[in-house]
Amino acid sequence: MLNSVLVHSPATLSNLGCGFDVFGLALAAPYDTIRIRRTAEPGVRIQHLDGYNLPTDPAHNVAGVAILSLLAEVPEQVGFDVEIIKGIKPGSGVGSSAASAAGAVVGANALLGNRFTKMQLVDFAMAGEMVASGARHADNIAPAIFGGFTVVRALEPALDILALPAPPLWVAVVHPQIEVKTSDSRKVLPAAVPLGLAVRQWANVAGLVAGFLTADYDLIGRSMEDYIVEPARLPLIPGLAEARKRAMAVGSIGGGISGSGPSIFMLNKSEAIAQAVGTAMGSVFAELGIEFNTYVGPVATEGAKVVSEA
Amino acid sequence: MLNSVLVHSPATLSNLGCGFDVFGLALAAPYDTIRIRRTAEPGVRIQHLDGYNLPTDPAHNVAGVAILSLLAEVPEQVGFDVEIIKGIKPGSGVGSSAASAAGAVVGANALLGNRFTKMQLVDFAMAGEMVASGARHADNIAPAIFGGFTVVRALEPALDILALPAPPLWVAVVHPQIEVKTSDSRKVLPAAVPLGLAVRQWANVAGLVAGFLTADYDLIGRSMEDYIVEPARLPLIPGLAEARKRAMAVGSIGGGISGSGPSIFMLNKSEAIAQAVGTAMGSVFAELGIEFNTYVGPVATEGAKVVSEA
Structure with a gap:
């Protein structure tokens, strides 16, 4: 069983002009780097190895909230130690919080044998996004999870995200x-x-x-x-x-x-x-x-x- | 030189639900049948061989206005006799006026050696649509000219219509x-x-x-x-x-x-x-x-x- 993974999670563009709250695009750079270790101890512990003074209380950290949302669907006793190095500057408008939330759940999912679908991971990561922006939105989370060009077609009644090809750009x-x-x-x-x-x-x-x-x-x-x-x-x-x-x-x-x-x-x-x-x-x-x-x-x-x- | 053509011009769906004023789709049936004869006498003469009592004054008939709009771009002295058999019931909401306007300009263009592009034909036919609905719109004209699935992306500053493939439907x-x-x-x-x-x-x-x-x-x-x-x-x-x-x-x-x-x-x-x-x-x-x-x-x-x- 895997004990530890290192994840890169990309910056993303949302809106793309006309597509407010709907379109997203994943960028090759910058990206967040996230080390996640599986622990027998339940719960989540967050450490930020960057200088941005982001909250480390998992209930107030986007990665923490995202993983806690995922853990709510996991029956066994398991926890995670998470180290985050922000490559994406918070508040820059290229999906900084989405990258940390997405990277965290992708890493946790890998340590749990990839039992969740990408659509489920978006759903978990959106809980993290909620902490950062106060709104449950997926326009940065979707490209951070799926890559490429994404369309958030619907949040309700079911999350519906289209992952579409993009030409070289x-x-x-x-x-x-x-x-x-x-x-x-x-x-x-x-x-x-x-x-x-x-x-x-x-x-x-x-x-x-x-x-x-x-x-x-x-x-x-x-x-x-x-x-x-x-x-x-x-x-x-x-x-x-x-x-x-x-x-x-x-x-x-x-x-x-x-x-x-x-x-x-x-x-x-x-x-x-x-x-x-x-x-x-x-x-x-x-x-x-x-x-x-x-x-x-x-x-x-x-x-x-x-x-x-x- | 061609003297006369017979044109079939299709019914069309516009809007397609979410795409008000933008989407269009051409149907194989019903369709209007239009006979157009080139004449040395300038101007347009309209005859309706159907029972709908539509106006035959070319200045008040959608096909007449569309052809007059086209003729304004033709330097030589030429005119057209037009016979229309409406296969599409006026007022049914499947692009009846658009079909007559589109068919008329497609026929006139054929008799003039196909000198105009489809985008220009849409522009001419829109003049006819204006008579019918009081608004200059292309959502039925576009599929009536291009066929298939169409997007009217912009009317201004330049007409921009996308003709996209549709799967078998x-x-x-x-x-x-x-x-x-x-x-x-x-x-x-x-x-x-x-x-x-x-x-x-x-x-x-x-x-x-x-x-x-x-x-x-x-x-x-x-x-x-x-x-x-x-x-x-x-x-x-x-x-x-x-x-x-x-x-x-x-x-x-x-x-x-x-x-x-x-x-x-x-x-x-x-x-x-x-x-x-x-x-x-x-x-x-x-x-x-x-x-x-x-x-x-x-x-x-x-x-x-x-x-x-x-």
Whole structure:
């Protein structure tokens, strides 16, 4: 029987422009690294080997809550020691909490003989996401578990997640060091949407799915436009419009706010373009005097996975 | 040079449940039959060889307006004599006006050496649709021109229509003989939609596109659910809920209101199921004492087309 596994769990983009609360995409980098050891002692013990001062009480830690949710479905006496090294900066808008929650349940599941399906793992990890954001949502959890391009079609009455293929894509993400709380970025959203605008949005949602499934880069690009959420959040992220403009000028397909921000993502056809796009976006924040990090990497075809066992 | 063509132009479903104003599907039957003759005399002359008392003044006839819109882009002196036999009953909600407009421009284009693209033909035919419904929309025109499954991704700034493959599907349509005016069925629509409901709707839109492109019948079925438009129109169509219930009981995938109604469509995996579904739906209207017509046929992979030339 396995005693210990090391898991890598990826950063993820959610929304992808038009698909608020529905679309997700897994990134090859950055990722969280999670060591999980099976123990005879029941319960979960969390240790953070990073400098972010995240809570280690398992009832308040996203990985802890996720594993406790999984353990509620396990009849035998078992527990886990969990060490987390955050490779994904909390609050950056690329699914930091989702990565820890997803990686934790993937590791625990491996130590239990992989008895749960990916859909069940999403369900467990969503309990962790609830602690981080106050809402039970799967748009980052789904790609963190399944990899690639995901659609959260329904949460109720049953969780229904579509794991769809993505054509080769290179993603450039710029994370400006400004704080945008998920709760604040939810507050600016309209309670209701004019029907005509909703129609334009779901026309783009249809276009984006078709673009991914037919590997039509132009269609992906023009379908990402978000008529509803981005206009509301634009004031929260200085530099967004200019960063996208410069990204498009060097050949990006398109992009927007990653999740609830403040990170900005752009999709690209090649690594070379993605590097140029990262540089172009960074120049905007350098000029604004805002510190920033840049990540460039391909879409991850796999979600959180065990990279070594003992 | 061709002098005359005979065109068949198909009935179409629009909306397909969740995809209000965006999705369309072409049917093999019923269809309009249109004879178009090229004339040296400019302008358009319309003759209806059916009993529906539709206007024959080309400025008020959908086919006439569509051809006049096309002729505005033709430099040479040319005109057309048009004879229309409506196979599609006006007001049934399966794209009657769109079929006449689409067939007319496809025929005129053939007589002009096919100089216009399908996207241009949609644009011309939309002028005809404007006469019929007062709105410039393409959700029936697009499948009537392209065939198969279509997505109207955008009308502005440029018309953007996606013609996507559909898996083999058999459609059962029941047309209860009750009048639902397009204008009335638009009046009952909400001006605005709660954001959460819009999200659920576009999650289904994503699911439906994925279902068509991956030939996943179950996904198509569960994604068609319409949270916004059907609830508002349900009171306009007595028998709808019961008709769907009986259709599902005999194996249908799913369905809903065709366009603005009153026709009800159900998608099915086989002709045998579609026949049973048509019978099951018809039984509801028989019991209600409402006259009805039933159409059963496959999805048409082609749109309006020339079937003979002279």
